[in-house]
Amino acid sequence: MGGSWAPDVSPTSDFSLENLPFGIVTTPDDTSLHAAVAIGSSILDLKVLAAHPGTGLASLFPSLAGHEDVFAQPTLNAFAQLGRAVHREVRSGLRDLLAADTSRPEVLRDSPELREKAILSQRSVRMHLPMAIGDYTDFYAGYHHAFAVGTMFRGAQNALQPSYTHLPVGYHGRASSIVVSGTPIRRPNGQILLDPTAEPKQPITGPSRKLDFELELGCFIARPNKAGEAVGVDEADDQIFGYVLLNDWSARDIQAWEYVPLGPFNSKNFGTTISPWVVLADALEPFRTKPIENLAELQGYLREAKHASVFDIRLEVDLTTPEGDTTTIARTSAKNLLWSFPQMIAHHTLGGCPLRTGDLLGSGTISGPGGLSECGSLLEMTQNGKKEVLLYGMDARTFLKDGDAITLRGVCGEDGARVGFGDCGGRVFSASTTKR
Incomplete structure (x- = not known):
């Protein structure tokens, strides 16, 4: 897989297409805590992606069927508990969506309305503790x-x-x-x-x-x-x-x-x-x-x-x-x-x-x-x-x-x-x- 179509993915960025780490953010348009992934100097807002009527979370990530609200949670605990096989499928699917040669360009890359809402500068968001830590x-x-x-x-x-x-x-x-x-x-x-x-x-x-x-x-x-x-x-x-x-x-x-x-x-x-x-x-x-x-x-x-x-x-x-x-x-x-x-x-x-x-x-x-x-x-x-x-x-x-x-x-x-x-x-x- 080549590079990403996302803006400002520098070769020296920690957050290349090979990474896609998960975090919890609040954004200018949504002050409730929810999930995102980092790509270059941007984030992909997973709550926005999941809620968009043209996407369908379960169609993008079949293993999330029945868990469509997982990225609207204030921590990553619910997503983490689904297990490593689910994490692997979701990360692979996100890599495809964000890749320059994505197999599904209509979902995000070629959808200006969704792209504008879902792809935000990291400087515009606030980061929070990613997990509820019991011990x-x-x-x-x-x-x-x-x-x-x-x-x-x-x-x-x-x-x-x-x-x-x-x-x-x-x-x-x-x-x-x-x-x-x-x-x-x-x-x-x-x-x-x-x-x-x-x-x-x-x-x-x-x-x-x-x-x-x-x-x-x-x-x-x-x-x-x-x-x-x-x-x-x-x-x-x-x-x-x-x-x-x-x-x-x-x-x-x-x-x-x-x-x-x-x-x-x-x-x-x-x-x-x-x-x-x-x-x-x-x-x-x-x-x-x-x-x-x-x-x-x-x-x-x-x-x-x-x-x-x-x-x-x-x-x-x-x-x-x-x-x-x-x-x-x-x-x-x-x-x-x-x-x-x-x-x-x-x-x-x-x-x-x-x-x-x-x-x-x-x-x-x-x-x-x-x-x-x-x-x-x-x-x-x-x-x-x-x-x-x-x-x-x-x-x-x-x-x-x-x-x-x-x-x-x-x-x-x-x-x-x-x-x-x-x-x-x-x-x-x-x-x-x-x-x-």
Whole structure:
């Protein structure tokens, strides 16, 4: 299939015809939340397409018969729950409608009235959270990050806990503070131990002084599993709807004091940013690759028949100062994971935990093996504040200042057929006044 007839589909666009990610929008003519797909610098409004008397949603996508209102919903949950076979058929049909050599030009390309209503500039629409997220689990599958941070605090010999290579380590996060790209992030208050060597231990309460980002990939669950029933690792791909970029904002000083014995709490629950467009699982299939080699003998339920189970997504992190200067501070790849999302799902459900449509799984911080320029957090880059990251304009950072903005980007493929996520960004604002 060649290019698209849609306007302004640049060869360098994240949203080529090979992608067509799904999102939730409001438009100048429709302030109710509803579904759209991205193509180039435009969107195709799926609610408008479905409602047009000349189209007939079921005739375009037979698997949507009986679900004609699925794109008028305020989230993608109803569409996600229909399953991967339906997602595949709909995405294939949309590719045909938007292709320069479409087999059905009369539906959209050669229908000026519908085209004018359904094809809108991305700048004219507002993006919203794509899913209703009931639960959020953040894993720790980025091997290089885990090893670097473990070395920093425990030394190289004890960098990884004994369980790390035997199971996907994770913790339950806070779904209520997940926000869409562009939402401001307020610096959190919390308890901080300024002098760990002092006795007795006496923390203060105040704004975090070590606010950080974490570069992650997020995965949305499509279909639920029943309580008490585990999902097999080789069936888990069918449970996946699609992927987003994820920034797990982290207050390192609050985390250091609170995380023993039960792990992160207030240091992680104040904000998690995701990109607004969900890249469907099928769009990433051509970019599968092998994860980092795991030398541990895995339990049977974690052994995958498919060896290429992670994706070679090129990832970047930009830091923009309050003055507007932007520096790319990290470049790495999503292939730097020890555990795949199917393995995470298999382990998550091993004891019978019921995952639900819209549940979000985070990969954990993704860093590469190539030193500071491949680190997915400032904690690693600055060795917990001991070194500075140099920025454009003779500026520097150890951790984030008020007014700083972090933007994550990810893309696969070459120009003309890029499969990307768009921006996942948020700006830091000052902490609120603490209450006694």
